[in-house]
Structures are given as C-alpha cells and as structure tokens.
C-alpha cells in the first residue's frame with residue numbers, strides 16, 4: 008500500500024467512525040469496511056487506536072468492535088502465517104499528531120514528516136463541518152480572514168495543544184457545548200464538532216440579561232422572544248434527553264465568563280465550543296471570554312470560528328444529520344431549574360393571580376425543532392408557490408412563518424436554503440429573503456449604535472395579531488410601520504421597542520434595519536408609504552384578516568370592512584360594533600406634514616445631503632473606510648464629518664429639495680393597493696376603449712356589491728353572483744394585451 012493511500016484510508020476510517028457515532032453505520036458494516044481499506048495487518052495493529060474515541064460515551068460500540076477484531080484475528084491466524092509488523096511512516100506521524108505527549112516541538116516534527124494536506128486532514132474534517140454555520144450569514148469577515156491566513160501555523164499548534172488537553176489519565180476531559188442561538192440537534196456544526204473531539208459533552212445554557220441587552224435602545228430580548236426562548240430550551244432539553252444527555256441551565260449573574268470558569272473548574276472540561284453570535288456587544292463579550300479562557304489553557308471556539316472564517320466560499324454544502332446519542336460525562340455539574348432563569352415569568356395581579364399574556368402565543372405556535380422542520384417541509388411542498396406570487400396577503404398564510412425558529416437557531420439557515428434549492432420551483436423570492444437577513448447582520452456589525460387602537464381596521468388587526476401571537480407577516484409590518492411613522496409622526500424607535508418586546512422573532516439586526524429604513528434614516532429608505540385602506544385592499548381583499556382579529560367588525564359588508572367610518576350609524580348599531588373612531592382622520596394632511604418635517608430636517612443638516620444627487624449621506628465608521636481603502640486619514644480628518652456615504656433616498660424627498668415650491672410631487676410615495684390600482688387601470692383602459700361599456704360594467708359591479716351588502720345586513724341568503732357582465736366591445740387592436748401589461752406584436 009502506498010503512503011498516500013494509507014493516509015487516505017485512515018482518514019476515511021475516521022469519517023466512517025463519525026458515521027458510526029451518529030448511528031448511520033452499524034458496527035459490523037464499519038468493521039468490514041475498515042478491514043477492506045486497511046488490510047489485515049494494519050487493522051490488527053491500529054484498529055483499536057482508531058476506535059478509541061468510542062470509549063467515551065460509546066462503550067457498547069467499542070466492545071462490539073473489539074470482539075469483531077478478536078474474532079477476525081482468530082480467523083486470520085487460522086488461515087495465514089503471521090506477517091511482520093509494518094508501520095508506514097505516514098501512519099506513524101499521523102498517530103503521533105493525535106497523541107502528542109513529548110516535549111519536542113511537535114509542530115515542526117509533524118510539518119516535516121507529513122505533507123501539508125495530510126497534516127491538516129484531521130482538521131479539515133472539522134473545517135468542513137464548522138464552516139457552514141457562517142457560510143450564510145458571515146458576510147463581514149475581511150479582517151478576520153487576513154488574521155487567519157497569517158496565523159495558520161500557530162493555530163495548528165493550538166489545535167494540537169487542544170488535542171493534548173483532551174487527554175487525561177482518567178480518559179478524555181469533557182467539552183462544554185455552550186448553546187446560545189443554535190438550539191437544535193440537526194445541522195449543528197458545534198455539536199458535531201464536539202462529537203469529533205471524542206470527549207464527554209456537557210451542554211450548557213447561561214443566562215445573563217445584562218450581557219444580552221447591550222447599550223442604548225437595544226431591547227434585545229423582549230417579553231415574547233424570552234418566552235419563546237424558554238419554550239425552545241424546554242424542547243432542546245427533551246431532544247438532549249432522548250440522546251442520553253441533558254441541558255445544564257445556569258443563571259450567569261456575575262458574568263458568563265465567571266460561570267464558564269466555575270464550570271471548567273467543577274467538571275475539568277478541556278474546551279468550550281459554541282457557534283458565533285454577531286450582535287456587536289455579544290461578539291465583544293465573546294472575544295473577551297475566549298481570550299481569557301485561552302490564557303487559562305482552555306481550547307475554545309476560536310478554532311471553530313477561524314474555521315468559519317477560512318470558508319473559501321465553495322458554495323452550499325449538505326446539512327448535517329442530528330447525532331443519535333451524545334457521550335455523557337461521569338458526573339454532571341449542578342444547574343438551576345430552567346424556570347429560575349425567569350424567561351417566562353408572568354406578572355401577577357394584586358390578588359396574586361397570574362396574568363398569562365402568553366396563552367395565545369402558546370396556542371399559535373409549536374416551539375420545537377421538529378415543528379420548525381415540519382413547517383419548512385409543508386411550506387416548500389405547497390405554500391412556496393403562493394409565496395412567489397403573493398407573499399403580501401394577510402388573510403392567507405403565504406409566508407413561511409419560520410422567523411422565530413431561525414432567530415433562535417432551531418432551524419439552520421443552511422438547511423433552509425438547501426431545502427429551498429431542492430424544491431421544484433427553486434423559489435428565488437424566498438431565497439432572497441435570507442440575503443436580507445444577512446444584510447441586517449452586516450449592517451448591525453457596521454453600525455453597532457444603531458397597545459394601540461387606531462380606528463384603521465387593517466392596522467389594528469395587525470397589532471392585535473402581533474399582541475396575541477407574537478408575529479405578523481412582512482407586509483403587515485410595513486403597514487404598521489408606515490402608519491406609525493408617516494401618519495402618526497411617532498419616532499421609529501418607539502415602534503422598534505414595541506416590536507422587540509412583542510415579536511417572538513425579535514431580532515436586533517433585522518428589526519433595527521427595517522425600522523431605520525422605514526424611519527428614513529437607514530441605508531435604504533423605503534420608497535413607499537402604505538396607505539392603511541389601499542394596502543388593505545391588496546392584502547385582505549375580502550376582509551377575512553380583519554374579521555379574524557377585529558371580530559367586532561365581522562358583520563360589516565366587504566365593501567366597508569376596511570372603512571367602518573363610512574358605515575351609516577344605523578348599520579353599525581345593527582352590527583353591534585364598538586369599534587373606535589379613527590385616531591387621525593385627514594391622512595393626506597398628516598402625510599403632507601410628515602414631508603415638511605423631513606424637508607426641515609434635511610435643510611437643517613445640509614452637510615448630510617449630497618447637493619448633486621439629493622441623496623442623504625451617513626457617516627461611515629473610520630475603521631471601515633480604512634479597511635476598505637487602505638489609509639483614509641486625509642479624507643476622514645479633513646472633512647470634519649468623517650467619510651460620508653450616500654444612501655438610497657426616497658425619490659419624493661430628493662424631488663422636494665430640488666423643487667420646494669412645487670405642490671404636486673410626481674414621486675408621491677403613497678402606495679396604491681394592488682386591487683385599487685388594478686381596478687383603476689381597468690376602468691382607465693375601458694374608458695379609453697369604450698366609455699359606455701365601462702360605465703355599464705362599473706354600475707353592474709356596484710349593483711352586485713350593494714345587493715350583497717343588503718342581504719348580509721338583513722340576514723338574507725347571499726344572492727348568486729351573476730357572471731354576465733355588461734358587454735365589452737371586442738378589442739380589435741392586436742398590439743394591446745392587458746392594462747399595464749406589455750404590448751407585443753400580434754402574429
């Protein structure tokens with residue numbers, strides 16, 4: 008056997024060993040494959056060394072393999088004479104790498120003996136496993152990439168040290184698997200990374216509310232998302248128990264670092280593994296934790312993170328399976344009951360009874376990892392087709408509703424993307440949403456400082472859905488945000504805070520980015536304002552959504568469901584509704600005022616408006632400019648305001664500053680709802696073609712609607728809808744197709 012084929016066999020055996028630990032290969036099959044790859048002699052000599060990792064946590068498998076080896080040796084002895092022992096040099100060096108014990112500079116020895124690719128073979132296995140966590144969201148790594156490339160050798164040394172640390176006379180020392188926002192068994196590289204270390208695993212969750220929050224208006228963990236977190240931890244613990252392990256929960260009141268150090272002292276753990284977090288204040292906390300632990304000689308996540316950073320961008324790789332079992336330590340550290348973390352604590356009334364505000368959230372969601380996968384499967388089987396066409400509908404569940412699972416890492420973004428690409432329609436719109444998610448994290452890294460009733464049924468329905476279930480779809484989030492900012496003139500930070508407290512998927516990066524864009528101070532202004540009635544005609548054309556969340560409006564006819572103020576008082580009385588008056592009546596006037604406010608701000612801070620393009624500009628952190636352009640000292644200090652980056656600015660603002668006196672701004676951003684736009688286009692089209700037919704068509708539709716409403720209010724059966732419309736003049740123009748459509752030559 009050649010040297011290189013030997014090495015290949017050994018690394019293949021190690022891969023198979025992983026399969027065995029994960030329960031995807033049985034011991035007999037594993038043994039036969041090893042025998043055929045290594046041959047009789049090498050199997051007899053090295054097999055037990057290779058399967059040694061099984062001794063911690065997989066003893067039964069080890070015993071079976073030991074027996075299989077004994078039987079095979081016995082059989083071989085019966086048939087063959089004993090061969091001379093032969094240990095190929097590369098094999099020896101490989102074994103040395105894994106059991107480094109001497110004081111010799113092992114890094115140099117190994118680098119000299121083993122070709123580079125073989126020396127890292129063991130680690131590339133880790134790299135493949137680990138890198139994917141960040142493959143999707145890790146877009147801001149230029150700095151770290153550089154560091155990694157330079158320090159590969161020292162990392163290798165550290166990795167070997169880590170291996171050494173894992174060995175002790177009493178068997179391998181445990182590894183702490185620090186769960187944070189990766190609360191899952193499937194496609195969890197940190198978990199698989201721990202398994203590969205071949206040591207007992209202690210899964211821990213630490214809670215320190217202050218560390219979680221960061222500075223300023225962050226509100227990182229609001230009530231609803233903490234409630235979700237609690238439930239997700241319950242579910243994670245069940246999954247761990249099914250695999251012979253459990254989650255140790257701890258209040259990290261002093262700090263996460265101190266609790267980790269105590270855990271290390273108590274358990275003798277040799278390393279701590281976790282997936283990266285990207286909120287700047289948590290990243291800073293983590294950096295300092297890793298630094299201190301490494302000084303103590305604890306192998307840490309830095310290896311794992313650097314693997315992520317070395318990700319060559321080779322594209323999406325297959326998600327990882329969940330392990331069948333986890334090796335448990337001989338003794339467990341003492342944790343506290345999960346409820347003591349106070350994540351799901353309910354307020355109490357004066358009489359001591361509990362106010363269970365989460366009852367509806369519980370009814371609306373299944374918090375488990377399995378539910379996340381079932382949701383995704385169901386969505387890709389069916390919903391995704393509607394999503395690609397009409398993701399704005401509020402009255403139909405057309406979006407995936409996966410955001411809380413993604414936020415808490417109960418579903419990995421990689422497996423979502425993997426499955427989406429495997430779906431028949433390869434949904435482009437859905438896949439793009441994940442890019443938005445990455446963008447949000449990128450922005451947060453870049454700019455770390457970053458109970459109402461309105462009388463408008465769509466807005467109220469959305470806010471009630473949010474309150475009751477902790478969620479609403481993207482379109483509705485736009486509707487309520489537009490309403491708050493453009494019509495109520497309330498600062499976007501208020502909306503952001505409320506969302507952070509009430510959304511189960513509350514996510515600082517995404518939420519802050521979206522609210523800032525809505526509040527006209529982000530990197531990409533919304534070039535639209537949602538009109539609460541027009542939007543309703545698009546996303547809830549028959550009022551089903553409003554009827555679900557505002558049942559007091561149930562009895563109103565379709566035509567008036569989004570405009571209850573237009574109902575005659577007698578109709579409202581009959582319907583028995585106590586719905587409030589509109590919070591603002593003259594929407595146009597409110598919008599005009601909002602535009603003037605923006606103009607005033609832009610005049611006052613003229614230095615942040617690019618006079619040529621009319622775009623707003625934001626100061627870019629000096630660090631970033633320097634990284635991007637080498638040295639930018641001149642630009643940064645010379646201007647006094649730092650380096651300014653023009654951002655995507657709403658057209659109507661730009662036009663307004665160009666021509667402040669013009670009343671009719673051609674870039675009016677208020678969106679016409681889809682339905683009203685289509686209806687207007689149809690009427691305009693018919694007007695142009697055949698005025699009489701158009702009038703007849705309109706009045707026939709109106710008569711039908713009135714009749715339907717009358718029957719509804721008087722409790723009569725609904726009239727059967729007549730499909731005979733007023734005759735439309737046959738269109739003879741061969742170049743016209745549909746209103747708003749493309750004109751194509753007729754053949």
Ligand SMILES: Cc1cc2nc3c(=O)[nH]c(=O)nc-3n(C[C@H](O)[C@H](O)[C@H](O)COP(=O)(O)OP(=O)(O)OC[C@H]3O[C@@H](n4cnc5c(N)ncnc54)[C@H](O)[C@@H]3O)c2cc1C
Nearest residue numbers: 406407408409410440443444480481484512513514518521
């Ligand atoms: C004002 C405002 C605030 C928002 N706050 C949050 C928040 O706190 N947390 C949050 O997860 N999303 C937030 N979003 C984005 C978006 O509304 C939700 O991600 C989406 O509604 C979740 O539903 P879904 O899983 O059915 O989404 P789908 O449309 O099925 O998309 C799949 C996944 O892509 C990601 N995604 C979708 N849209 C966006 C987007 N616009 N920006 C970034 N990622 C996106 C989410 O992870 C989502 O689960 C906000 C949007 C607005 C307008």
